[in-house]
Amino acid sequence: MSLRHALLGLLSDRRASGYDLLKTFETSLANVWPANQSQIYTELTKLAGAGLIAVAAEGPRGRKEYEITDEGMAELRHWLTEVPPQRVIRSDVLLRVFFLGVLSPEQARAYLADLTDLSRAGHEQLQRLADSVDWDEGNLSVYGRIALEYGLRFNAMRREWAEWAAEQIR
Amino acid sequence: MSLRHALLGLLSDRRASGYDLLKTFETSLANVWPANQSQIYTELTKLAGAGLIAVAAEGPRGRKEYEITDEGMAELRHWLTEVPPQRVIRSDVLLRVFFLGVLSPEQARAYLADLTDLSRAGHEQLQRLADSVDWDEGNLSVYGRIALEYGLRFNAMRREWAEWAAEQIR
DNA sequence: GTAAACATGTAACAGGTTACATGATTGT
DNA sequence: ACAATCATGTAACCTGTTACATGTTTAC
Numbered sequence: 001m002s003l004r005h006a007l008l009g010l011l012s013d014r015r016a017s018g019y020d021l022l023k024t025f026e027t028s029l030a031n032v033w034p035a036n037q038s039q040i041y042t043e044l045t046k047l048a049g050a051g052l053i054a055v056a057a058e059g060p061r062g063r064k065e066y067e068i069t070d071e072g073m074a075e076l077r078h079w080l081t082e083v084p085p086q087r088v089i090r091s092d093v094l095l096r097v098f099f100l101g102v103l104s105p106e107q108a109r110a111y112l113a114d115l116t117d118l119s120r121a122g123h124e125q126l127q128r129l130a131d132s133v134d135w136d137e138g139n140l141s142v143y144g145r146i147a148l149e150y151g152l153r154f155n156a157m158r159r160e161w162a163e164w165a166a167e168q169i170r
Numbered sequence: 171m172s173l174r175h176a177l178l179g180l181l182s183d184r185r186a187s188g189y190d191l192l193k194t195f196e197t198s199l200a201n202v203w204p205a206n207q208s209q210i211y212t213e214l215t216k217l218a219g220a221g222l223i224a225v226a227a228e229g230p231r232g233r234k235e236y237e238i239t240d241e242g243m244a245e246l247r248h249w250l251t252e253v254p255p256q257r258v259i260r261s262d263v264l265l266r267v268f269f270l271g272v273l274s275p276e277q278a279r280a281y282l283a284d285l286t287d288l289s290r291a292g293h294e295q296l297q298r299l300a301d302s303v304d305w306d307e308g309n310l311s312v313y314g315r316i317a318l319e320y321g322l323r324f325n326a327m328r329r330e331w332a333e334w335a336a337e338q339i340r
Numbered sequence: 341g342t343a344a345a346c347a348t349g350t351a352a353c354a355g356g357t358t359a360c361a362t363g364a365t366t367g368t
Numbered sequence: 369a370c371a372a373t374c375a376t377g378t379a380a381c382c383t384g385t386t387a388c389a390t391g392t393t394t395a396c
Contacts, residue, residue: 001382002260009269013271019345019347028268029268031258038350038387039384042349060346060393061346063346063347076272079266081273081277086262087288090203092175092255093255095203098198099313100250100313101308101313102182102243103251107251108313110251111251143271145338150328160323161320168316171354173355188376189373206357206358207377208356211376211378213355215377230365231364231365231374232374
């Protein structure tokens with residue numbers, strides 16, 4: 001149920017069309033809550049049907065600009081403050097670790113070495129992003145910076161863990 | 171597609187019934203790849219249909235013990251070594267962070283404080299688990315310990331980040 | 341003129357959740 | 369006798385992915 005809240009969250013900042021929202025998902029939200037074109041348009045129609053957003057303006061090429069309604073804002077606040085976050089996250093990365101005993105120690109270490117590289121690359125990509133953005137004083141800037149810091153710390157943690165784990169094998 | 175690999179992984183260690191596998195999912199795999207009864211039985215039927223597992227014995231109450239086939243082992247090894255892990259993980263925890271600007275600074279800090287508590291509790295729960303298990307010399311023990319260490323480090327990282335983040339607000 | 345970008349919609353399928361439905365065996 | 373546990377199966381529904389389908393506007 002979080003795609004709808006992601007859309008509500010984006011529309012709480014400014015009105016936008018499905019196409020605009022798609023671009024945002026492809027850039028800033030891609031690492032946190034990926035969504036594709038099909039899903040976004042379908043969900044926008046549902047949100048409009050439920051009265052949480054409304055068409056504020058129509059433009060060329062059938063463009064429909066949506067804005068969040070009071071009901072939508074209430075739902076967004078409810079989700080932010082009352083809905084308990086998901087406790088577990090499915091991780092195929094970690095699931096594989098459980099079964100590395102099926103492989104040879106060399107293959108298992110290779111898997112962890114790949115994870116090390118992946119984490120290093122992820123860290124570097126986020127660092128480049130952090131360097132390229134000019135962080136102004138706005139709210140999106142404050143919280144965007146906090147989210148990005150999470151990504152940096154996560155990748156650093158995972159890289160160090162994967163290096164440690166490789167040493168544990170044999 | 172990872173549920174099937176979780177099942178193959180468990181069956182690569184020892185033969186088991188759907189019921190046995192369900193118990194394992196409720197305990198050791200609950201934090202990595204949760205799955206429910208309905209899903210497990212459905213997937214076992216599919217796996218058997220695809221020849222990746224086979225019924226090795228039948229017991230009382232319609233119990234069916236499955237064992238992994240050579241084809242199943244090949245598929246498991248393929249997944250472990252060749253299939254690239256998922257790059258992004260959907261995180262509703264982090265998604266909320268993007269939109270905390272909608273709330274008051276007090277409410278935003280309260281959300282982060284809840285995350286701090288959640289992470290601390292998660293860490294403690296895993297630490298208790300680590301203390302209660304007697305880690306023998308087997309493979310499952312080695313890799314189980316490595317997976318658990320990931321959980322500990324993840325929760326520690328998230329707690330420190332949430333504490334840091336709360337300080338950034340105002 | 342035509343390619344790129346803008347813009348939306350829907351159908352088919354895969355994976356996951358909740359709920360319903362049923363019955364056998366074991367331990368007290 | 370009765371409760372707890374063992375044991376499986378399936379239907380309805382929701383979310384997400386891939387692919388197909390269509391048409392407009394802008395820039396060169």
